[in-house]
Amino acid sequence: MAQFSIFGSRTAGRPVRCVSGVQGARYGLSKAEFMEKVQQSNEACQRGDFQAAVHLYTNALQADPQNCILYSNRSAAQLKLGQHQAALDDAEKACELNPKWPKVSV
Template identity: 70%
Template sequence: MEHQAVKKKERSSVTGTKAFSGKVVDNSVLSKEEFIEKVRHSNEACKNGDFQLAIDLYTETLQVDPQNCILYSNRSAAFLKIQQYEKSLDDAIKARLLNPKWPKVGFYISLFSLETAKKLNI
């Protein structure tokens, strides 16, 4: 039996970042303008140190655009700030899978490794 390569169809996410299709983007939840406003609000929450609010808002936007590596990356950073290291790593890995060239993800994975090493006294 021959193995056939399956090509993934490339598409743009709601915010214009490149992603691979596979999950349905639910545009009925928020309009594009509402989506962008929610992303802005989540970024502001991070800047103001309200990381739990930022996580909640990033989670809502990811329901609309589950292929957005930037949202996973930002939520990963927020999880790092509240010391939810495993959740941070999960999101960093999702972001890396969606966009292997996204630079911030490697940093978050490194921070996770550092925190794990500290806990293990390595």
């Protein structure tokens, strides 16, 4: 299944990792389980279930807390839910982790 980003087609199909490798073993997730969480969160966004997407992105971030793409995607989902401060916090974290990530440019 193709990878989806709620930020548009430019990121679809690209690797999920942004800065660090998957740290899932430290957090009880295998790489496959991590990838499944990411896929589920992307699918939740596709169907408009942003609450589920935020929850799933949060789970994935526990396994890879240095992943700017996950913060960026969770930020967009939070914005759709009207959680403006949380969305801003995640956008700032994504920018901090990778200032060159195109989705966090001003």
